[in-house]
Amino acid sequence: MKDDVILKVENLSKQYRLGTVGTGTISHDLNRWWAKIRGKEDPYLRVGDANDRSSKASSEYVWALKDINFDVKRGEVLGIIGKNGAGKSTLLKILSKVTGPTTGSIKSKGRIASLLxxxxxxxxxxxxxxxxxxxxxxxxMTKKEIASKLDEIIDFSGCERYVDTPVKRYSSGMKVRLAFAVAAHLEPDILVVDEVLAVGDAEFQKKAIGKMQDISKGEGRTVLFVSHDMAAVKRLCNKCILLNNGKVSKIGSTSEIIDDYLFVDKPPVFIKTKDELFKMKKTDLYFKSVRVFDDKNKTKETYVCSENINIEVEIGVNSKVMNSSLFIMVMKNNESRIFSAEKLIEDDKYIYKLRIDKLFLTKGNYILDVYLHIPNTKRYDTLSSICSFDVIDDISPFIVHGGFNHGAVFGNYTWV
Amino acid sequence: MMKKNDWLFEITPKNSLLDLNLKEVWQYRDLLFLFVKRDVITVYKQTILGPLWYIIQPLFTSIIFTLVFNNIAEISTGTIPPFLFNLAGITAWSYFRDCLTNTSDTFKKNENIFGKVYFPRVIMPMSIVVSNLLKFGIQLIIFIFFYILYAFKGMEVQLSVDLLYLPFLIISMGMLGLGLGMIISSMVTKYRDLTFLVSFGVQLLMYLSAVMYPLEIVKVKMPKYAWIVEYNPMTTVIETFRNIILGTGSVSVMQILYLLATAVVVFLVGLVIFNKTEKTFIDTI
Structure with missing residues (x-):
């Protein structure tokens, strides 16, 4: 039973057309048709870039997924993680038959139900x-199946009082509870779940995760789970797949993959190029590099709030300036200024290190502005919106709040 | 060792054209009826007149048609009162029209739900055809009401065994509308222009389908172009419908078989095209 493969994904690829579908559709269709008649390969299948949303595409077609291969065994809870646009949702859409693959196949031994x-x-x-x-x-489900589980579903949703009220009078939370209750009572062999847990209050989230654990452990069913919530992935999944730019970048145990995931993508490092440095020849003070790293001196994109975050700035000096200083501003979500730090430039010291203590920044995306200046007098060098990094929650008491915004910083307080 | 051939199903880029999976459609039959129920419950919510709209539309159209085509243009409808003649034509025509126009935007209208969950997409247009049947039924009752009214006023009542053909005729209408609707809805996913064509085209088609005039008149007045009207399957549907319920002429088995055959062909073509589209439409819509 252990080696029983229930789902097999082979060389799965999915191509999308970029931009507006419209102009040129007929001509492309005709070209395809002409190629098909002559027994040739689809002319548009060969072109296409890897799925990288930050670089500009050179062709109109893009591979959202490229040569995905993996197996899922019966009873396994597989987490699928990756950055936005890595191809997670596309994979789920193909798995749940909402859209078809361009090439490759998925073979399944069980009924798949999806909660996209x-x-x-x-x-x-x-x-x-x-x-x-x-x-x-x-x-x-058939009507009979639903009728036999109706009481259970209503009970699980906790909406018994409102069950004969039109759904438009429901709060959004109630709608989700009712919907999840229905979905949780499906009995597919393979359940595909996409971030449905991001809604609902803490109590309901706990119930939902518990139900999913029951489904996989108690009833031996297989679950594919996509989420950005690493805490939930850690709790639920025993194996994970990491997607990056439409490809499987790693398959392995959950903890290993999550560690890996946090290093993926552009590290928050800013280094001036030779050309840029050359332009600074006449400036008295200038930046050489800025980087963000953890206590093990490892530069990474995502930090948990239980670790210190370090910022290191290297400056170059062409001529010494009295009373000049280094200014670092930390901004959240590209808009609100969280705090700033100022430091007088010392003679013959070119590297400055700042440590942001753990449990200070709350979850979110952060970005830095740095200046070299004499306050209110002269600005020597400015770098704005550099070194973007994320902080995620892991141990704080607020983790049960889910996506709730509980403030910009954790606050310095004591219960007395 | 695992065996190689015991997969329950496979998801691959393209299935053969004829892989229609009708078994799966059957498994989802409950869904079809729930969709019908939903349509019936919700269609006239928050309107003042509610289901009365079912009656108002054909009645007023018949009155207008009678005024324009029979009183002004003086088209003769034989022994049948013009109003009843038009009401019969419009009742049949509007069932076909509703099936066609309501199914022709299936993919666009249900983009949201189709993008999230899989079920045999064909359930959706099928449920529309079934729920339109209810509307058709109500309109038929209205027609019968007026028929009885006219009978009391002295109209000659001619009922025959041809009435037994009525169910087959209704099935043909539904399948024609559904088939055409599915073809159009599949093409709309790529070429939006068709949406504009549908409402306009259906309007034009009505004038070519002998809804407000008997086929005979066209044959007499425009013998050169009468074939356009004559070979239009909808003309046959409307004429046959009138013949059956007004008793204006006899209906042959061949006629019914011809209609059924046409309807089945259109329906199957529609089904194949629809089936091919449903796999990837979400990427192009």
Whole structure:
């Protein structure tokens, strides 16, 4: 039973056309058709770049997924992680048959049900009960199956009082609870879940994760789980796949992959190029490099809030300036200024290090502005919006709040 | 060792054209009825007149047609009162029209739900055809009401065994509308222009389908172009429908078989095209 492969993905690729579909569609279709008649390969299948959203594409077609191969064994809970645009959602869409692959195949030994978004097909004018039936049927249950589980579903959702009220009067949280309750009572062999847990209050999230654990452990069913929430992935999955630019970059144990994931992508390092340095020849003071790293001197993009974050700035001096200083500003989500640090430049000291203590920055994306200046008098060198890095929550008491914004910093306080 | 051939199903880029998976459609039959139920429950929510709209539309159209085509243009409808003649034509025509126009934007209208969950997409247009049947039924009752009214006023009642053909005729109408609707909806996913063509084209088609005039008149007045009207399957549908319920002429089995055959062909072509589109439409819409 252990080696029982239930799902096999082979050389799966998916190509998308960039830009607006419209102009040129007919001509491309005709070209395809002409190639097909002559027995040739689709002329547009050969072109296409790897899926990297930051670099400018050189052709109109892009591979959202390229040669994906993996197996899933029965009873496994597989996490699929990766940055935005790595191809996670595309993979899930193909798995749940919403769209077809361009090449390759997926073979399955069980029924797949997917929760790409809960509450699909809910009609606001219909009551909760009617929507349970409709939603259940959309997800592939028969009327009889739903009827036999109706009480369980209503009970799990905790919406018993409102079950005969039109869904448009529900709060958004209630809608999600009802929808998840329906989905959780599906009995597929393979369940595909995409970040549905990001909604709902803490109590419900706990219930939902518990239910998913039951499904995989208790009932021996297979779950594919996509999430950005590393805490949830860690709790649920025993194996993970890391996607990067449409390719599988690693498959392995959850902890190993999560560590890897946090290093993926552009590290928060800024180094001036030779040309840029050459331009600085006449400037008295200038930046050479800025980098952000952890306590093990490792530069990475994502930090957990239980570790210190270090910033190191290297400067170049053409001529010494009295009273000049280094100024570092930390900004969150590219808008709010969290705090700044100022340091007088010392003679013959070219490297400055700043440590941001752990449990200070809350989860979010941060970016730096750095200046070399004499305050209110002269600006020598400015670097703005450099060294973007993320902080994620791991141990704080606020982790149960999910996506709730609980403030810009953790705060320096004591309960007395 | 695992065996190689025991996969339950496979997801691959392209299946053969005829892989219609009708078994799967059958498994989802409950969904079809739930969609019908949803349409029925929700269609006239928050309107004042509610289901009365089902009645108002054909009645007023019939009145206008009677005024324009029979009173002004003086088209003769034989022994049948013009109003009843038009009401019969419009009742049949509007079922076909509703099936066609409501299914022709299936993919666009349901983009949201189709983009999230898989179920045999063909359930959606099928449910539309079934829920339109309800509307058709109500309109048929209205027609019968007026028929009885006219009968009391002295119209000669001619009912025959041809009435038994009615169900087959209705099935043909539904399948024609559904088939054409599926073809159009598949093409709309790529070429949006068709959306504009549909509402306009259906309007034009009505004038070529003998809805407000008998086929005979075209044959007499425009013998050169009568074939356009005559070979239009919808003309046959409308004429047959009138013949059956107004007793204006006899209906042959051949006629019904011809209609059914046409409808089945259109429906199958539509199904194949629809089936081919449903796999990747979400990328192009």
């Amino acid at each position: 978004e809960v509450g699909t097909g809910f009609h606001p004018e219909m009551t909760g009960r009617e929507n349970i039936f409709l939603n259940g049927a959309i997800l592939g």
